[in-house]
Amino acid sequence: MKDAIYNITSGEPRKLVQSTFWATLESVARLLPAVIAFYGIFELFESYQQNRPLNTRLFLYLILASVVWFAVQVLISTLAYEKQYTAAYDVSEKGRTKLANHLRKLSLGFLDSRDPGDLTTMMLGDYALLESAISRLVPQALAAVILLVLAFVSLCLIDWRMTLCLYAMLPIVLLVVKGSNILMKKLGGRHIQAKVDSASRLQEYLQGIKEIKAYSLGGQQFARIQQAFDTLRKESIRIEGVLGPVVMVAISLLRMGLPILVFIGSYLLAQRSLVESVFLVFIVVASRIYDPFTTLMINYTEMRYALISGERIMEIRNQPEVAGTEELNEDYTIRFTDVGFSYKEEPVLQKINLEIQPRTLTALVGPSGSGKSTIVKLLARFYDVQTGVIEIGGKDLKTVNPENLYSHLSMVFQDVYLFKDTILNNIRVGNQTASFEEVVAAAKKAHCHEFISALPDGYETLVGEGGSTLSGGEKQRISIARAFIKQSEIILLDEATAALDLENEAGVQQAIKNLVADKTVIVIAHRLKTIMKADQIVVLDKGTIAAKGTHQELYQTCELYHKLVDMQNEATNWKFSKG
Template sequence: MNLYRRILRFAAPHQKYIYASLFFNVLYSLFQIASLGTILPVLGMLFGTIKMEDKLVEPIYDGHISHYFNYLKEYSYYYIQSQVNEKGALTVLAWLCLITGFMFLLRNIFRYLGAYLLIFYRVGVTKDLRSAMYNKILALPVSFFTEQRKGDLMSRMSNDVGEVENNILGSLVDLINSPFMLISTLVTLFYLSPQLTLFSLIVLPIMGTLISLIGKSLKKDSHEAQNELGNIFSIVDETLKSTKIIKIFNADKLLSNRFSGSMTKWINNSVSLGRKKELASPTSEFLGALTFLMITWYGGKEIIVNQSIRPEDFLVFLGIFFQILPPIKSLSSSISNVQKGEGSLVRVMDILDADVKVDEIPNPVPISELKDKITFENVGFYYNQEHLILKNFNLEIKKGQTVALVGQSGSGKTTIANLLTRFYDVSEGSINIDGVNIKNLNLKQYRSILGMVTQESVLFNDTVFNNIAMGKENATREEIIEAAKIANAHNFIESLPEGYDTNIGDDGNKLSGGQKQRVSIARAVLKNPPIMILDEATSALDTESERFVQDALEKMMKNRTSLVIAHRLSTIQKANHIVVMEKGEIVEQGSHHDLMEKNGVYRKLVELQNFE
């Protein structure tokens, strides 16, 4: 139930549309009964119970509330009979048909308005729900995305939110409106014939029980189907990003089999889900047909044998009784839909409830610059204590220094960068900026003093200008051009078809690797942070591109505190301090010259790369 309370919170800002829709749906319900009520006199005239009489006696209301509706009915008959005597039966019949038609017109206008206003409510809530998910994704730490498949996240934001909209939000008004329609219709039926109404309601509990049994299994099948759809999206996402590898390794069949297997599971779950969902409607219709036959028999007995009900009353009773079936079907379908949509709602709430592990303390310390130094004190990091990734890491980086981390893959270099940026939090020890633990700093302000260039250039499907401008809010064109010049990117950008306004495609795939990296560097230059982190920024480049990029990096690092993670050791020989790591620990440190003289791990790494 807590899930539904939470989805109702999203509905709260749009409640005016719900109330307006309910108002018009209530009017629709009332006019639905009224439109059938106006047929009574028409049928009375056709069956001959309303006819011309010379002497008419006006009915008198005796004051009892229980007799009021019967008085209204008798008075309406008296009035119509008097009009028949005065104007003729055909004229009165024509007017009654016009009034009945007008009632049906109003009824359907109110029905349309109720449905129309509901569109604004559903679209508004869906927008807010997707926005909340997107903002939560922006707030979640990097660690969350290492454990989640992107295709599954896409499925949750698109398909699961769509299921919530169609099945839960779409059923909300029906869940409120259908009971009202049921009650108002039942009151009318009891007024027409209490005995016939009680007899007719025998089958309704049976119908409700069968539908609820079907609905219980819908939730399980829906959850499994949506999970499998997430797997399908993940496979498609991986395929789109790996087309070259798939083709070169002839992995088409492997991927096709994986996709087909996932599709088969999804189809089986979807077929099971659809079969059970569709079973609800024919079941209720079959029970409705049985009800009709039973009522016809019982009503015929009351007319022919007991003469306790008039033919026109019985026909209207049938008409109104079968008006009770749509709200019953609507209510049962809504309950089934809500149960079906619950699986998707759970998947949506899993994202909204995901733990933001990297969080701020109350009243964090403000920060706007690096004044003195960065210190790592006995830093340790692990996902579980049996597999340490980093241990007893101690390092001091003074303002203006360039410190390089080197070592084999898996030695913990990138983990240091992730901890310094607070993509993850340390498991042991602390990282301090000017003596203040970074956990106590204002996170947004802290990251504003950091810049980062990674091995894989992260660019967006937008113009060169907008990709660089991401480094600084409200940057001028002159500032962006100056940043591009420092990054050795200005010349090649000018040669593009539309210069800085050229769209670079998805992931910047219209640019070469070196060009993409220089655009990334220009973005970091524009931000102009006091602390710069370079995570193997040149390792994926060819020699010529590396020369341009390395020159750009050296310009950028001037008078700046830099942490450089290097794979190619030729790029860090000018660093003030080099830290050599193995299996999460520091094994050597010093300048390039000092480490070469030690003839230790660093020298072996250099020789392996034919540095000299």
């Protein structure tokens, strides 16, 4: 129970105290008309039995009490509504923000293992369920339990036998509910998975819409979405079909307490072991006492969902963040010692031994899939190595604070992501505090000032999500501008010139030259002519280092490198001087 509440409130159980207090007060207030009615009926009964006139003054008081009750009820309901919803939106806003912040600090390995729609569903759908659980379902459920316990204790003081009749079916109802929990866990999990799959297929469909059009995949991809939606429909019907009857049975069973009460009560009356007024009290109470519990049962399925959502959220929240507290010093010597890594079971890198001196340019070359990008990703600590160690300035990367590491690294990757924001702010990603002049200077060095200035809104131009309104080359130059403005000591370039048109290539090559001057640079180069002057070229083959050296050395001694260069010569008709 404690865990359930902790999960539903996504770690903030205290937020439920106020909501539950108000929900209980509201439920108690709803019982008051029954008390007022009881006094009226009781007086009718007594006056009839004692053969005396009705106490009209009492009825006046009861009418007055009804009016006061109405006003108080409205006030309490309004306040309860406000408190409950404020708490719910507060918890979900803080929870979403915390989760988003936490996601940023998780390893990419963990994020890769999740379905793309999963986290979106969690942020939107799961938190929406928690909102309704915190605002309504849980406070009402807790209020129902509190009320049942309070009523039990007070009614026992009047007549314990009648109280037991009223609650006679409760143990059986609790057993039914407990039994349905196992079913709900299984079906609820499958239902949520079906929702996640639908969201993922939809996201995949929208993201790949260009490929779907280009390769006429409409039917095939659409069938995948259709299947996901169909599974969702089946799971939704299954869960309603199974849990609906369980809820109805539980409510009906509990209400069986009323006929038991009438039956036993009549017997006790006949035996003269019960007075009529007490019998009356119980009949009146029985008309309202089951209401909160009925609401609880009707909301039960939704509440179980909220619980599953809470568990899903807490599972991510409990994932360890990429750890490390050490700060890098001024020494930027990079050393890989016996590094081994695999994304899944298959090893992708084995026994990587490499030293990169500060302010040198190291190029990684090798056939596709040989592990070049993985080396760069390990250095950027997107993943932690599984064997061996990577050090910068003698510090094991695993012990370095990731934020500190990123402050010393700039990355220009193949798939540049631009945020749905102005170009100015997209360049400022490299340095949030950069002035407009600094942004322009960086853009000039990255050879993108010209095309930005030609846009109608210049640096204030909004780019689409992912940078969809700019060409590949333009996006890449903006990412180079980001790196310029960051001015970090280590630069990781992944196919930095891949998306550039020939016309701009020379200019951008010059920009990169400026960028990397006096920096420690690791570049993944597919076009080998760009790295001929590298201080060190590392040739990778099937996850191991085949050879290291300068261009001249490798061309003469490394067969694979020789082959790669010759292949490119042929492909690009590039005249290459062998001297």
